[in-house]
Every structure is written in structure tokens, then in C-alpha cells.
Amino acid sequence: MKKISxxxxxxxxxxxxxxxxxxxxxxxxxxxxxxxxxxxxxxWFGTVFNSGTYYDADVPEIFGFKFNVIGMWxxxxxxxxxxxxxxxxxxxxxxxxxxxxxxxxxxxxLSNNGFFTYPAGLALNAVPSAMYQVAGSLxxxxxxxRLYPNSKHEDVKVGLFGFGIKHDISSHIPLFPVDISVQLxxxxxxxxxxxxxxxxxxxxxxxxxxxxxxxxKSLASIFxxxxxxxxxxxxxxLEYYFEDPNELYPDLANKNxxxxxxxxxHFRFTLGGALKLGYFVMNADVNLTKLTTFTLGLSLDI
Amino acid sequence: MKKFNKIILSVFIFIxxxxxxxxxxxxxxxxxxxxxxxxxxxxxxxxxLVPATVCLDSLEDYQDxxxxxxxxxxxxxxxITLSATTGLQGDNLVLTVYKEDLTTILFQYTQGHFVANxxxxxxxxxxxxxxxxxxxxxxxxxxxxxxxxxxxFELSNVTSxxxxxxLNSRMExxxxxxxxx
Numbered sequence: 001m002k003k004i005s006x007x008x009x010x011x012x013x014x015x016x017x018x019x020x021x022x023x024x025x026x027x028x029x030x031x032x033x034x035x036x037x038x039x040x041x042x043x044w045f046g047t048v049f050n051s052g053t054y055y056d057a058d059v060p061e062i063f064g065f066k067f068n069v070i071g072m073w074x075x076x077x078x079x080x081x082x083x084x085x086x087x088x089x090x091x092x093x094x095x096x097x098x099x100x101x102x103x104x105x106x107x108x109x110l111s112n113n114g115f116f117t118y119p120a121g122l123a124l125n126a127v128p129s130a131m132y133q134v135a136g137s138l139x140x141x142x143x144x145x146r147l148y149p150n151s152k153h154e155d156v157k158v159g160l161f162g163f164g165i166k167h168d169i170s171s172h173i174p175l176f177p178v179d180i181s182v183q184l185x186x187x188x189x190x191x192x193x194x195x196x197x198x199x200x201x202x203x204x205x206x207x208x209x210x211x212x213x214x215x216x217k218s219l220a221s222i223f224x225x226x227x228x229x230x231x232x233x234x235x236x237x238l239e240y241y242f243e244d245p246n247e248l249y250p251d252l253a254n255k256n257x258x259x260x261x262x263x264x265x266h267f268r269f270t271l272g273g274a275l276k277l278g279y280f281v282m283n284a285d286v287n288l289t290k291l292t293t294f295t296l297g298l299s300l301d302i
Numbered sequence: 303m304k305k306f307n308k309i310i311l312s313v314f315i316f317i318x319x320x321x322x323x324x325x326x327x328x329x330x331x332x333x334x335x336x337x338x339x340x341x342x343x344x345x346x347x348x349x350x351l352v353p354a355t356v357c358l359d360s361l362e363d364y365q366d367x368x369x370x371x372x373x374x375x376x377x378x379x380x381x382i383t384l385s386a387t388t389g390l391q392g393d394n395l396v397l398t399v400y401k402e403d404l405t406t407i408l409f410q411y412t413q414g415h416f417v418a419n420x421x422x423x424x425x426x427x428x429x430x431x432x433x434x435x436x437x438x439x440x441x442x443x444x445x446x447x448x449x450x451x452x453x454x455f456e457l458s459n460v461t462s463x464x465x466x467x468x469l470n471s472r473m474e475x476x477x478x479x480x481x482x483x
Contacts, residue, residue, distance in 0.1 A: 092427055093378075104329045108476060110380055112423040115336045115476045123329040123483060 027243040031257045036083035037119070038238060039071045039261050043080065045206040046234025046263040048072055048129050048163065049187035049254045052295045053144065054109060054222050055274040055283035057179035057216040057241040059168035064137035066144075068299040074127045074291040080264075085118060087111075088248050102127070116246045117189065119148050127291075133162070140171040155195040162187035178217045185210040185232075190221050201256065203239040208232065208263075214292075215272070226285070226288045234263030276301070311441040328483035330476075334377060335363045341388075341455040345469040350392065350457040354473070356452040357402075363479060364448070371445040373480040376438040380425040381411075384470040386418035389463035397428070397458070401441055402450035408441060409434040416457060420421055425459060442477070451475065 026034050052070035081103035085095055091109045098107030104123035108115055135144040143165055150159030166183035170176040187208040194201050214228025237260055244253035272285020272295075281299040286292065339354040358364045358374070381397060382428060395416035399408045411428050430438075441449060460467065 043320055092380075092425065105332045106334045108334045110378070110425055110427060112425070114338070114380065114382055114425065114472065114474045115334075115378070117334040117336065117476075120331050123331040125329055126327040128327065212375070244341050 001239040006226075026119065026202070027241050028245050029202035030242055030244070030249045030252050031259050033085055033118075033237065034240065034242075035123075035259055035261050036085065037100055038236070039083070039264065040076070040080040040291075042206065042234055042261045043263040043265050044074060044102075044127055044231055045189060045236060046208045046265040047074055047233075047268075047287070047289055047291045047293050048127075048131070049208040050185060050191065050210040050230065050232045050268070051287055051293050052133075052264070052297055053164050053183060053210075053212075054166070054181070054214050054228065054286075055216070055226055055272060055281065055285070055297060055299070056213055056218075057168060057170070057181040057214050057226065058218065059137050059140045059142045059166060059171070059181060061140050061171065062138070063279065064135075064142070065302045066133075066135040066137075066299055068133050068135070068297050070131045070133070070294055070297040072129045072131070072295050073200055074129070074293040076124055076126060076291060080291065081121065087116070091116075111246050111248055113246045113248070116248065135164075139157050142166040144185075150190065154195055157190075157192040157194075159190045159269075160187070173230070178215045180213065180215045181211075183212050183214065185212075199241050199243050201239075202239075205237040206234065207236075208234045212270075222276055223295040224276065224283075226270075226272050226274065226283075228270045230268045230270065231291075232268065233264055234264055236263065265286050266290075319425045325406045329384050330372070330483065331481040332368075333363050333367070333479045333481060335361055335477060335479060337361065337451065337477060339451065339453045339473045339475070341453075341469070341471045341473070342438075343455070344466070346466050348458070348460050350455065350460055350469065352455050354453045355450055356453075356457070357448055358445075359448040365397040367479060367481045368446060368448075370481050370483075371479060373441040374445045375478045375480070376430075376435050376442065377476040377478050379430065379473065379475045381421060381428060381473050382425040382471060383418045384472060386422065386469045386471070387464055387467035388419070389460040390418040390467050390469055391418055391462070391481075392457035392460040392462070396454075396460045398454050398456070399473075399475075402452060404452050408438050408451070418471070421471075445479075 038205050082097040085098050087109050091111050093109045095107045095109050098118040099121040101121045103121035106118045106120040108117045133146045135142050141188045146162035148160040164185040166181050168181045170180040189206040191204045209285050210232035212228045212230035216224050216226035239258045268287050268289035270287050274281050274283035281301045283297045319436045337356045339356050341352045343350045395413040397411040
């Protein structure tokens with residue numbers, strides 16, 4: 001049981017670590033600015049939760065079961081590392097760009113009350129993450145589930161629920177040369193950081209939906225080549241405390257704010273391959289989307 | 303054999319793409335953070351001369367990242383009046399910043415006539431010469447060793463609407479901390 005807990009903690013390690021830091025940093029940003037700062041994280045959530053959902057379009061007619069562990073490596077492009085801030089009008093100096101949550105160069109301007117400095121980001125070129133899921137199938141239709149019940153780890157509470165439903169449409173077309181499936185995905189992730197200090201309070205809720213069409217071809221019953229096109233949509237609800245250290249926004253200062261942040265992920269193309277060795281499958285793919293993501297999966301496939 | 307080659311080729315392409323894009327997930331971090339020197343004066347004298355001191359150690363960002371600091375660079379500086387007696391003014395404002403030896407001048411700003419409340423909510427940006435900036439950056443070398451700055455605010459022929467005056471003001475030094483991951 002302890003081992004399982006360790007695996008589950010690893011799955012959320014990056015998210016927990018990152019957001020406990022962001023929760024501290026974003027308290028100096030007013031709601032308008034926090035949207036620009038956090039948007040790449042919203043995109044990353046969507047990219048990750050909508051990854052690793054298939055490696056084979058063939059869904060058996062009789063009972064099937066899968067357990068998958070997926071590692072992901074998302075590349076952060078330069079345009080996701082900075083954003084154009086919108087400081088008040090009466091400041092000195094022109095600020096072009098400052099770091100987003102993934103960036104590394106914090107900007108500044110001279111306000112009425114001295115220098116205002118934007119937070120730097122996590123300075124990441126790539127973000128590793130991991131996921132696990134189970135799936136069962138019957139009548140050429142597969143139901144996939146991802147679940148991590150809401151649990152508290154020190155100051156951070158996390159929870160995940162996701163499902164995917166997939167149907168092998170090529171099963172209705174006899175002798176079709178490749179397998180083709182359609183899949184609908186939904187993932188909801190929640191994270192709350194509360195260490196008792198009102199300034200560090202942060203709540204993140206990420207909602208992700210996706211729809212894809214994917215195809216695969218099995219070669220010699222060992223290797224599967226697969227590819228897919230996916231439409232996806234992500235939104236993040238963020239609640240945080242705005243401190244206003246330079247007293248620039250007195251109407252907004254010293255209270256919690258809720259903002260909705262849409263992800264920049266809309267379409268992706270996936271290309272990958274899987275190696276079947278008995279009941280075990282190892283697969284790898286590349287997902288070309290806003291944050292190009294490589295996945296590596298290990299599965300038990302019965 | 304042909305199929306096996308395809309598998310090997312796919313794995314090769316995948317790994318090449320991965321390494322091409324990025325292998326090291328972390329970048330250096332560049333934090334901007336201000337050093338603040340507060341000047342508080344009160345009295346009825348026609349001269350003001352107040353000192354202030356600030357050390358890198360007083361910065362939370364410096365303390366948190368001291369072991370991983372690669373460089374500290376000067377970015378900008380400004381003077382702000384926080385509060386002052388109505389009509390407080392004087393001649394020959396001199397703002398001087400010294401190294402912690404209290405004798406080596408890092409930079410000096412002078413202004414013929416000074417009205418304190420002109421800089422309340424309207425900071426005065428202090429423009430330094432390239433030589434002064436280079437001097438400060440040179441002083442900030444070896445960032446693991448904390449440095450202190452000593453500053454003075456001087457004003458002559460001080461007058462105000464009331465006989466007793468007060469002045470609370472601040473000079474800010476903006477620095478950029480380069481931190482390795």
C-alpha cells in the first residue's frame with residue numbers, strides 16, 4: 001500500500017511542487033496580469049491530461065483490460081515563457097515582456113511607490129509529468145478511467161478524475177486495412193494550497209475535454225504504428241490572494257480573486273509506435289501541439 | 303528484418319527529437335529585486351544630512367538563493383518622497399552612495415533646487431553614467447559575499463511651511479540576480 005502511495009505521489013509531484021511555489025509568487029499580480037502569467041500552465045494541464053490516451057485503435061469485441069503508466073515530457077517553447085504585461089498608465093518606463101509561470105526573466109517598472117517587480121517563473125525548458133489509467137472494453141468500445149481521490153499532502157490537497165470513451169469504428173467495416181477509432185476524453189484536476197497564510201492561498205481547477213480520431217496498424221502482431229488528430233479545450237479556474245505590495249490597485253487589494261484562464265491548446269497531431277510483448281506493451285509517441293509532448297507508456301494489456 | 307528496421311528507425315527518430323528539443327529542463331532564473339535605503343529627517347535646522355544603510359543580506363531573494371547566485375547586476379534607481387511637511391524645500395540636494403568602507407563613492411546625484419513633495423507619488427529616476435553603473439557592478443562581483451551600501455541625503459537652505467519639519471523618503475536600487483538552477 002505504501003508503494004502504491006509513493007507512485008501516486010510521484011504522479012502529482014510536479015504539479016504540487018510547482019503550484020506551491022506559484023501560490024506564493026502570484027500574490028503580487030492583479031487578476032488581469034495573473035491570466036497572462038498562468039495561461040501557459042493552463043495549456044500545459046490540457047496538454048498533459050489529453051496525452052497518452054491510446055496506442056492502438058483496435059478495441060476487442062470480447063472483454064479487454066489495460067493498466068497504463070505514462071511518463072510525459074512537455075517542451076516549453078519560447079512564446080510560452082513570456083507575456084506582455086499591462087501595468088497602470090502612470091508608471092515610468094516601458095515594459096515589453098515579463099516571465100510567465102514557465103519563464104525566467106522578471107520584468108519591472110517604476111510605479112508611484114517605487115519599483116514594481118514581476119515574479120520570475122519556474123525557469124523550465126521542459127516539464128516532466130506522469131499519469132496512470134485503467135481501461136476495460138467490450139463490444140469494440142473501451143472505457144478508460146483516471147482517478148486520484150481528493151487527498152491532502154501537508155499543505156496541498158489534490159484530486160483527479162478523468163474518463164475516456166472510445167469506439168472502434170473500423171469494426172463495422174469488414175476487411176478495412178487499418179483500425180480506426182474515435183475517442184472522447186474528460187479530465188478534471190483540482191489542487192488547493194493552504195498553509196494557513198492567507199497570502200499563499202491558491203486553488204486550481206483544471207477542466208479538459210478532447211475528441212480524437214486515431215488509426216493504427218499492427219505489424220507482425222508485435223509492433224503497432226499509430227497516429228491521430230485531436231481537438232481539445234482546456235480551462236482553468238484559479239482562486240488566489242492578491243496582496244498589492246506597491247499599493248497600485250487599492251480596490252482589488254488584500255482579497256481573494258477568482259479568474260478563468262483558457263488554455264492555448266486546441267489541436268494536436270500524434271504519431272507513435274508500440275511494442276507488444278505478450279501481455280506487456282511499451283509505447284512512445286510525439287504530440288505536436290502548443291507544448292510538443294513526448295510520451296512513454298508501459299502497459300499491461302489483457 | 304524490414305519490420306525490425308522500421309521499429310529501430312522509429313525509436314531513433316523519437317529519441318533524436320527528444321534530445322533536439324530540450325534535454326535540460328531548467329534555465330537560469332533572473333530575479334529583479336530592489337534594495338531600499340530609507341532617509342528620515344526632522345527638526346528645524348537649515349541643513350539636512352541623514353545617512354542610511356542597506357545590505358544584500360536584508361533581501362529575502364538574496365538570502366533564499368545565496369548559494370546559487372552567479373551574478374548581481376545594477377538595473378536602475380529612483381528617489382521617492384514618502385511623506386514631508388508642506389512646502390519643504392531646499393537647495394543643493396546631494397544623494398551619495400558609498401561602498402561599505404564609507405569612503406569610496408559609487409555614485410552621486412545632485413540637483414540645484416529640491417521640493418520634497420514634487421517626488422511624492424512621482425518618483426525621480428536617477429540616471430547613472432555607464433562608468434557609475436560599471437563601478438556598482440564591479441562592487442557586486444563575488445555575489446556570495448554580502449555587500450552593504452551606505453548612502454547620505456544632504457540638503458541646504460531648508461525651509462518649510464512650519465518651523466519644524468519632517469521628511470520620510472527612500473532611494474531604491476533595482477538589481478538583477480542571476481540564479482543557477
